[in-house]
Amino acid sequence: xxxxxxxxxxxxxxxxxxxxxxxxxxxxxxxxxxxxxxxxxxxxxxxxxxxxxxxxxxxxxxxxxxxxxxxxxxxxxxxxxxxxxxxxxxxxxxxxxxxxxxxxxxxxxxxxxxxxxxxxxxxxxxxxxxxxxxxxxxxxxxxxxxxxxxxxxxxxxxxxxxxxxxxxxxxxxxxxxxxxxxxxxxxxxxxxxxxxxxxxxxxxxxxxxxxxxxxxxxxxxxxxxxxxxxxxxxxxxxxxxxxxxxxxxxxxxxxxxxxxxxxxxxxxxxxxxxxxxxxxxxxxxxxxxxxxxxxxxxxxxx
Amino acid sequence: xxxxxxxxxxxxxxxxxxxxxxxxxxxxxxxxxxxxxxxxxxxxxxxxxxxxxxxxxxxxxxxxxxxxxxxxxxxxxxxxxxxxxxxxxxxxxxxxxxxxxxxxxxxxxxxxxxxxxxxxxxxxxxxxxxxxxxxxxxxxxxxxxxxxxxxxxxxxxxxxxxxxxxxxxxxxxxxxxxxxxxxxxxxxxxxxxxxxxxxxxxxxxxxxxxxxxxxxxxxxxxxxxxxxxxxxxxxxxxxxxxxxxxxxxxxxxxxxxxxxxxxxxxxxxxxxxxxxxxxxxxxxxxxxxxxxxxxxxxxxxxxxxxxxxxxxxxxxxxxxxxxxxxxxxxxxxxxxxxxxxxxxxxxxxxxxxxx
Amino acid sequence: xxxxxxxxxxxxxxxxxxxxxxxxxxxxxxxxxxxxxxxxxxxxxxxxxxxxxxxxxxxxxxxxxxxxxxxxxxxxxxxxxxxxxxxxxxxxxxxxxxxxxxxxxxxxxxxxxxxxxxxxxxxxxxxxxxxxxxxxxxxxxxxxxxxxxxxxxxxxxxxxxxxxxxxxxxxxxxxxxxxxxxxxxxxxxxxxxxxxxxxxxxxxxxxxxxxxxxxxxxxxxxxxxxxxxxxxxxxxxxxxxxxxxxxxxxxxxxxxxxxxxxxxxxx
Numbered sequence: 012x013x014x015x016x017x018x019x020x021x022x023x024x025x026x027x028x029x030x031x032x033x034x035x036x037x038x039x040x041x042x043x044x045x046x047x048x049x050x051x052x053x054x055x056x057x058x059x060x061x062x063x064x065x066x067x068x069x070x071x072x073x074x075x076x077x078x079x080x081x082x083x084x085x086x087x088x089x090x091x092x093x094x095x096x097x098x099x100x101x102x103x104x105x106x107x108x109x110x111x112x113x114x115x116x117x118x119x120x121x122x123x124x125x126x127x128x129x130x131x132x133x134x135x136x137x138x139x140x141x142x143x144x145x146x147x148x149x150x151x152x153x154x155x156x157x158x159x160x161x162x163x164x165x166x167x168x169x170x171x172x173x174x175x176x177x178x179x180x181x182x183x184x185x186x187x188x189x190x191x192x193x194x195x196x197x198x199x200x201x202x203x204x205x206x207x208x209x210x211x212x213x214x215x216x217x218x219x220x221x222x223x224x225x226x227x228x229x230x231x232x233x234x235x236x237x238x239x240x241x242x243x244x245x246x247x248x249x250x251x252x253x254x255x256x257x258x259x260x261x262x263x264x265x266x267x268x269x270x271x272x273x274x275x276x277x278x279x280x281x282x283x284x285x286x287x288x289x290x291x292x293x294x295x296x297x298x299x300x301x302x303x304x305x306x307x308x309x310x311x312x313x
Numbered sequence: 314x315x316x317x318x319x320x321x322x323x324x325x326x327x328x329x330x331x332x333x334x335x336x337x338x339x340x341x342x343x344x345x346x347x348x349x350x351x352x353x354x355x356x357x358x359x360x361x362x363x364x365x366x367x368x369x370x371x372x373x374x375x376x377x378x379x380x381x382x383x384x385x386x387x388x389x390x391x392x393x394x395x396x397x398x399x400x401x402x403x404x405x406x407x408x409x410x411x412x413x414x415x416x417x418x419x420x421x422x423x424x425x426x427x428x429x430x431x432x433x434x435x436x437x438x439x440x441x442x443x444x445x446x447x448x449x450x451x452x453x454x455x456x457x458x459x460x461x462x463x464x465x466x467x468x469x470x471x472x473x474x475x476x477x478x479x480x481x482x483x484x485x486x487x488x489x490x491x492x493x494x495x496x497x498x499x500x501x502x503x504x505x506x507x508x509x510x511x512x513x514x515x516x517x518x519x520x521x522x523x524x525x526x527x528x529x530x531x532x533x534x535x536x537x538x539x540x541x542x543x544x545x546x547x548x549x550x551x552x553x554x555x556x557x558x559x560x561x562x563x564x565x566x567x568x569x570x571x572x573x574x575x576x577x578x579x580x581x582x583x584x585x586x587x588x589x590x591x592x593x594x595x596x597x598x599x600x601x602x603x604x605x606x607x608x609x610x611x612x613x614x615x616x617x618x619x620x621x622x623x624x625x626x627x628x629x630x631x632x633x634x635x636x637x638x639x640x641x642x643x644x645x646x647x648x649x650x651x652x653x654x655x656x657x658x659x660x661x662x663x664x665x666x667x668x
Numbered sequence: 669x670x671x672x673x674x675x676x677x678x679x680x681x682x683x684x685x686x687x688x689x690x691x692x693x694x695x696x697x698x699x700x701x702x703x704x705x706x707x708x709x710x711x712x713x714x715x716x717x718x719x720x721x722x723x724x725x726x727x728x729x730x731x732x733x734x735x736x737x738x739x740x741x742x743x744x745x746x747x748x749x750x751x752x753x754x755x756x757x758x759x760x761x762x763x764x765x766x767x768x769x770x771x772x773x774x775x776x777x778x779x780x781x782x783x784x785x786x787x788x789x790x791x792x793x794x795x796x797x798x799x800x801x802x803x804x805x806x807x808x809x810x811x812x813x814x815x816x817x818x819x820x821x822x823x824x825x826x827x828x829x830x831x832x833x834x835x836x837x838x839x840x841x842x843x844x845x846x847x848x849x850x851x852x853x854x855x856x857x858x859x860x861x862x863x864x865x866x867x868x869x870x871x872x873x874x875x876x877x878x879x880x881x882x883x884x885x886x887x888x889x890x891x892x893x894x895x896x897x898x899x900x901x902x903x904x905x906x907x908x909x910x911x912x913x914x915x916x917x918x919x920x921x922x923x924x925x926x927x928x929x930x931x932x933x934x935x
Contacts, residue, residue, distance in 0.1 A: 023763050030759025031772045034752040034819055041816035042779050045790035052793050062796065113689050116679070120686030123677040132690075134928055139693055141870075142920045143877045145894050146913045149901055150696035153703070153711045153910075160699060163712035193693065212676035226679070251783025253880050258901060268785040268880075275792060275884070288789045295783060372839055392842040405840035409858045418854075419844035470845065 046292070053285035061279045071282035075290060092270075099266040102181060103249035106188040107242050110196040113189075114241065118200035122207075133201065140194035148258045151187045152178065155259075179261030187259040188249050195248070196241040203237020236306055243302045247295050267291055318345035318384075319506050320369055320397075320474055325378035327364050338364040340530035341378065346474075346508060347523075351500050353509045355517040356527035357553070362510045365527075366476050369508065371395050382473070393422070398467035399476040402483070404459050406451035412438070412462050413447040419470035437469040440499065457488045464499070474506045481516065493520055514554045518542065526550050548666050551591040558597065558634045560590040564665055572630045575607045577658065583665035594623065596662035597636035599654050606655035610634065612648045622647050626656060701917065704910035711907070721911035730896065731912060738893040741807065742875035745814035746822070750868040752815075753822035754860070761830040779817040787817065788884035795885060805887040813885045814875045821874045822867035825931060829863025862930045869923045876916070 053071050055063040078089040121132045139147060154160050155177040162174040177183055207230070215229045231238070253268035260266070265273070267287065274284030327339040339361045346352045354362035367373045368380055371392035380388045387395055398419065406415050416437050420430045438444045441461035451459055460480060467475055477496075481489045497520055500507045511517055517524050518538040525535045526549075534546045545551035548559065562569040567581040569590055579590075600606055613625035613633070619640070624647060626634045634656065638647060648654055704722075708715035725731050756776060760769050779787065795809045837859070841851040879894045886895065893916065900909055 020764060024766055024768060027759045027763060027766065027768060027772070031756040031776075034756040034823075035772065035775055037748070037752060037812070037816050038775050038778065038819060041791065041812040042782075042787060043775060045794035046782070046786070048794050049786075049790040113685055116682035116685035117689045119677075119679065119682050130932075135690060136693075137928075138921060138924060139697070141873055141877075141924050142697075142917055143894065143913075145877070145879050145897060145901075146700070146916060147697070149897070149909065149913065150700040152901065153700060154696055156711075158710075158712060160712045190692070190696070193689070209677045216676065222679070247781075247783065251785045253785050254898070258898075268783070271785055271789055272884075275789065281793065284789055285793065288786045291783055292786050295781065295786075299781060370843060372842070392839075393845045393847055397843075399840070399843045401836055401840060403834070403836055405834065405836040407837060407840075407855060407859075418841070418846075422841075422845040422847075422850055422854075466844070 049285045050289055053282055053289050055282050057280045057282050059279070061275070061281060063281050068282065071280070071286040074283055075286050095265050095267060095270050098181065098264070099250055099268075102185055102188065102266065103246050103252075105185055106192060106249045107196075107246045109185075109189050110193050110245050111200075111238065111242065114193055114196035114200055115238075118197045118204050118237075121197075121201050122204040123209075136194050136197050136201075139191075140198070144191055145254055145258075147191050148187050148255050151183075151190055152258050155183060155186070178259060179264060181260070181264055183259040184252075184256045184264060184266070187255040188252060191255060192245045192249055195244040199240035199244060200234065200237045203234040203240075207233055239302055239305045243298060247298060250294065251291055317347045319348040319382065320346040320508070321381040321384075322365065322368070323379040323381065325365065325368055325375045325380060327361075327368065327373060328376045337530050339368070339375070342527075342530075342532045344525060344532060344535065346506060349504050349506055350522040351497070351507045351509065351520060353511060353517040353521040353524045354527060355511060355514060355524050355554075357512055360527040361530040362512075362527050363478055364530075366399075366478055366508065366510050369474070370397055370399050370476055396470075396473045397476060398470060398472040398474075399478060400460075400463045400467045400480045402479045404451075404463040404480075406459055406462055406466070408451055411448050411450055412443065412454070415451065415462055416447075416466045416469050418466065423470060433469055433471075437465040440468065440502075441465045441495075456484055457492070460484065460492060461495075464496075468499070468503070468505070472505065474508060477507060477509045479510055479512070481511075482513075489516075496520065518554070526553065528553075544664060545591060546667065548589055548591075551664070551666060556594050556635065558590075558592045558594060559666075560592065560632055560634065562588060562590045562665075564588050569663065569665065571608065572628050572632070577608070577663060579663050579665050580661075584667060589666045591664040591666055592634070592658055592662055594635045594637035596659040597626070597634060598657040598659065599624065599626070599636055599638065599648065600657050602653055602655045606657055608656045609653060610656050612650050612652045612654055614650065615647050624648075626654070628656075697917065700910055701914045703907055704914045706907055706910075709907055711910075721907045722915075725908050725911045725915075728908070731893075731908075734891045734893045734896040737807070737890065738876055741810050741814055741892060742872050744811050745818050745875045746868055746871035748811075748815045749818035749871045750822040750826075750864060753819050753867060753871075754826055754864055756819075757823055757826040757830055761827055762833075762835060776823050777820050780820050784817075784878075784880040787813075788881045791881065792884040799887070807890065809885050809887070810882060810890065810892075813881050814878065817878070817881060818871035818874050822871040825866040825870065826860065826863040829860055829866075829931075833859055866927050866930050869927050873920055873923055876919075 052063055054067055054069065056066045056068045056070065058064050073086075074089065074092075076089055076092060077086045078092075079086055117136075121129055121136070124132060152159075156162075157174040157176070157178065159178075161177070162171075165171045166174065177186075211229055211233070212225055215225045220228065250266075251268050252266055253272065256264060256266040256269055260269075268291075271284050271287045271291070274280045274287065278284070322342055322344045324341045324343055325339055326337070326341050329336045329338055342361070342365060344365075354365060356362050364373065368375050371387070371390060371394075375388060378388075379386055382395065382397070407418065410418065413434055417430045417434045420433055425433070434447075435444070438447055441464050443458065443461055443465065446454060446458060451462060454462065460483075463480070480496075481492050484492060493516060496507070496509075509517075509520065518541075521538055523535060523537055524541050526533045526541060528549050534541055534550050536544075541550065542554055545554065545557075551557045552559065560571055562571050564570075564579060564583055564585050564587075566585075567579060567583070568576040569579045569583075569588075570576040571590070599612075602609055608628070610626035610628050613627050615622050615624040615638075617640075621640055622638045624636045624638050626636055628634065636656075640647075703711050703714075705717050705719065706715055707718040707720065753776075756772065760772055763769070791809075791813050795813075799805060799809075833856075837855055838851050841855045846854065877894065878892075879898060882892050883895050883898070886892070891899070893912070897909055897912060900906075
């Protein structure tokens with residue numbers, strides 16, 4: 012390489028940094044940097060009225076899974092915490108699976124329309140994706156609450172004598188999360204199906220495959236990257252959900268997000284809140300790593 | 314330096330590096346292009362002709378060597394300071410500007426007064442006969458019209474040299490023929506030096522004053538179309554330009570021995586030793602077998618092309634020669650396959666190639 | 669019965685599911701909007717059409733205050749985020765790939781990967797110490813936080829537009845005597861404009877919608893429209909919230925339609 016080109020490459024790299032600097036500074040100050048401070052806080056003692064006392068302690072980390080008996084000082088598994096973790100993971104998984112079950116036919120349907128219809132249907136999927144999550148959750152809340160439309164209608168029909176309790180349950184949270192995160196599943200699935208060559212199906216039928224075999228042996232393996240992407244896009248925000256469980260789950264059916272908030276409110280245990288946040292972040296990082304590996308494995312070689 | 318050279322490249326070399334690999338796109342090319350000529354760089358894709366053009370335009374800097382304009386070194390001058398304009402292969406018309414604004418762009422950047430821009434744009438548009446479409450956007454034009462806008466845009470600032478990078482390759486055959494004569498007319502009228510890049514040998518032969526044939530980053534031959542066609546310096550040039558019979562032969566004492574004991578006279582200045590002879594198909598004559606004709610062949614397949622036929626001739630040692638045979642209304646029958654015929658070459662048609 | 673052509677891509681039942689999904693996606697929103705025009709306060713029983721909730725919402729001093737705050741924060745955050753995202757996009761596209769670029773790309777997209785609640789907690793901790801140290805309690809914290817998470821939303825459409833741009837156009841400009849700055853000013857920037865406006869709108873919508881980070885970052889008395897609505901939903905149900913939601917929905921749909929038209933490929 013000539014010296015001219017080396018100089019050019021160096022100038023290129025310098026410009027990259029200079030032009031990106033303002034964005035990086037803002038992101039460091041108001042997004043990435045504070046994550047490190049949070050990590051530090053997870054190793055401090057909680058202050059009496061919130062905030063922290065600057066003393067090193069692993070107490071917060073221990074108490075994420077263990078509780079100390081106030082009488083004999085022995086440690087037990089913190090059942091309340093584990094219940095919340097388990098509920099979060101379980102609800103997120105069920106939501107992911109269910110959004111896939113209804114999202115796949117929807118994405119398939121969109122991808123097999125004419126170009127015009129496709130654009131319109133995609134737009135219809137995109138609108139809810141960009142509309143306020145709070146409003147969408149609120150819409151579900153209004154329908155399923157005791158004095159809401161569903162119960163009023165069923166009472167009017169005489170199917171039930173008194174309102175059925177749907178809201179403030181795990182089911183309501185699942186319903187709400189499926190509703191709000193569905194577009195996140197449909198969009199990547201659509202992208203994958205859109206690239207799928209429909210002639211492969213004809214080829215499979217030609218080679219004696221049944222309809223189910225075509226789906227299982229040809230379609231699903233090929234659109235797998237889309238399935239993985241959609242699952243990650245639904246699972247991660249579901250696991251960290253705050254608004255949906257708060258509006259539909261009530262006070263008792265907490266998920267990790269609400270439990271974290273509690274530590275900064277009534278709980279007055281900032282280190283525990285910080286530790287729980289770091290824990291959540293680690294789970295997300297693992298999920299993302301799994302995704303990157305799966306995506307690289309499925310990427311065409313060469 | 315030749316006194317009339319407008320553009321000169323001196324040992325221009327360009328090396329590209331992609332990852333671990335280095336590619337020599339241009340291997341010490343020296344060339345002088347004369348003022349006012351229509352010069353064509355001809356060669357297959359990847360031969361370095363576009364790289365040379367980009368060095369002249371200033372889009373690339375040579376790894377070593379120099380580029381001169383009117384005797385001044387412009388090797389490191391940025392493209393916006395060179396009085397050289399390019400007609401791009403993809404036209405590169407600005408989609409957000411009208412035809413008029415596209416054509417006026419160069420003048421505007423040079424800070425030319427508005428009234429003068431209006432005049433010059435009008436003149437450039439009339440030159441390519443597009444006055445009526447001045448307020449359209451490029452997307453609203455056909456391929457041929459876009460091509461003419463690109464031409465007008467490059468001509469409007471009155472450059473000293475116009476560079477054309479395969480400008481006709483995206484057009485269909487009929488439009489291409491039209492544009493070829495249009496370009497020739499413009500070049501004649503304006504007297505601007507044109508440097509034209511193409512891989513189409515026919516285009517090069519019909520349009521150029523001189524042609525430079527390139528292969529693998531090197532300039533193989535420079536000359537007028539007739540010279541290049543009739544006297545190719547090597548096997549590559551002979552093969553790339555037009556159709557050619559390549560016949561292995563042993564050259565000694567102004568005679569080339571083709572098959573056992575059969576030799577034909579060649580230019581006494583030809584190099585001696587084992588070489589390749591080049592003969593154009595139209596210079597191969599099929600004659601009756603007689604004692605005067607030392608070379609005989611057996612007729613093979615023939616392919617009909619309308620105005621003429623290509624007849625395959627097999628020499629005694631299996632070497633294949635193609636003869637072009639005019640299909641005249643009167644006579645000129647193609648001999649049937651298997652016939653023994655005599656083969657003669659037109660005087661001066663046999664060329665001994667260096668390699 | 670009409671005979672149907674064999675179609676490989678048709679899978680029985682899929683169309684039904686898809687249509688049900690589209691209905692389920694829109695029914696709750698449609699109902700929410702419909703009941704903003706209900707005469708009564710009920711969210712179940714239709715008592716007649718009226719516009720009365722809109723003036724009620726409009727005349728609510730608090731609603732006006734939080735709306736103004738939301739719009740202020742969203743406008744400033746979107747403008748800053750789009751400006752820095754445009755610069756970053758110019759710095760990271762159409763260049764030789766370097767290690768630094770991967771890092772920058774990860775940093776910019778970081779807010780999309782980290783759960784909102786985690787960022788919210790981290791910002792609460794960080795800003796709390798700044799608030800104590802400086803005593804400043806103003807809107808700057810909210811604006812800074814919103815700007816940061818808006819950056820990836822502004823960056824993505826701008827980057828996409830840049831990557832789809834034909835670099836020969838800039839080469840052509842240089843060939844036609846344009847300096848670096850003139851090339852940027854007369855060719856790159858006008859061609860990039862639809863991407864920048866799209867980025868601006870996405871950033872604006874994203875900021876306007878945010879609940880979680882705002883909830884943790886805001887100082888006392890700094891409610892935005894979403895956090896105000898969240899509090900209101902928990903306390904009682906009133907069709908006033910439906911009216912506010914409807915207006916917010918309308919704004920989003922208008923912006924998104926504009927975004928769609930801007931980014932649509934030209935025929």
